[in-house]
Amino acid sequence: xxxxxxxxxxxxxxxxxxxxxxxxxxHPFIVSCRAGTMRIETLRHFLAQHAKYSGHFTRYLTALMSxxxxxxxxxxxxxxxxxxxxxxxxxxxxxAELYRTMLRNLGVDAEAEKTLPETQNxxxxxxxxCRHTDHARGxxxxxxxxxxxxxxxxxxxxxxxxxxxxxxxxxxxxSLHIGCDDRHAETMRQIMCRLAETDNARSIAMISAGEAVxxxxxxxxxxxxxx
Numbered sequence: 001x002x003x004x005x006x007x008x009x010x011x012x013x014x015x016x017x018x019x020x021x022x023x024x025x026x027h028p029f030i031v032s033c034r035a036g037t038m039r040i041e042t043l044r045h046f047l048a049q050h051a052k053y054s055g056h057f058t059r060y061l062t063a064l065m066s067x068x069x070x071x072x073x074x075x076x077x078x079x080x081x082x083x084x085x086x087x088x089x090x091x092x093x094x095x096a097e098l099y100r101t102m103l104r105n106l107g108v109d110a111e112a113e114k115t116l117p118e119t120q121n122x123x124x125x126x127x128x129x130c131r132h133t134d135h136a137r138g139x140x141x142x143x144x145x146x147x148x149x150x151x152x153x154x155x156x157x158x159x160x161x162x163x164x165x166x167x168x169x170x171x172x173x174x175s176l177h178i179g180c181d182d183r184h185a186e187t188m189r190q191i192m193c194r195l196a197e198t199d200n201a202r203s204i205a206m207i208s209a210g211e212a213v214x215x216x217x218x219x220x221x222x223x224x225x226x227x
Contacts, residue, residue, distance in 0.1 A: 012200075013192060016207040020214045024152040029221040033160030040164040045109050046157065046224050049119045051099060051110035053220075056123055060146075063130040064138035068191075076187050098173045105170040106161075118220040125216040129209045136195055136202040143188035144210025145217070150185075151178050153217075166221040217219050 024030060029046075047212065060080055068074050103110060129141030129143040154174040161171055196203040 145213025
């Protein structure tokens with residue numbers, strides 16, 4: 001990232017990202033996971049609801065890509081898409097298949113569980129932002145509201161399962177994404193910084209969209225904790 005981009009990030013986007021990460025870390029659901037006090041049944045419910053949300057992920061990404069204005073930006077995000085499908089140079093299995101394998105290993109039948117209203121709201125919110133004709137909103141939603149906060153969210157969930165006695169071998173989806181989603185976030189950050197550098201109003205749009213998705217995600221964690 002260039003010095004100019006770093007200055008841009010520090011002027012608003014960077015602070016917003018840190019606030020969103022802090023809110024995820026401080027949520028009682030994640031705090032309980034890290035403390036080892038989260039019931040494994042509740043963690044399984046999280047997996048089922050998250051499956052319903054993340055099952056749309058490639059469509060969120062393609063919706064955003066359809067509104068990008070340059071071929072270079074589309075190509076940059078296409079690398080993220082190929083990795084999701086397992087079609088990148090690593091030749092690994094798709095992320096969706098990794099998640100399905102994890103569900104089987106942990107005895108979770110996501111299709112049998114009813115979609116919570118909060119889960120549907122998160123799905124709808126992400127689609128609304130990614131389909132917005134102003135691609136700044138889609139970038140803010142997918143980066144600030146999803147990819148950038150993955151390390152905080154997934155590492156907490158990972159802690160919760162491991163402290164409940166689940167083998168790390170059954171949790172490869174989370175350990176993989178803690179690293180790769182940070183790379184995906186960096187790709188989007190670079191595009192966002194360029195937009196913000198030329199028009200500060202775009203920063204407001206990106207932060208607003210990211211906050212809307214983070215709020216929807218926290219409401220889902222509230223609902224799961226209440227169960």
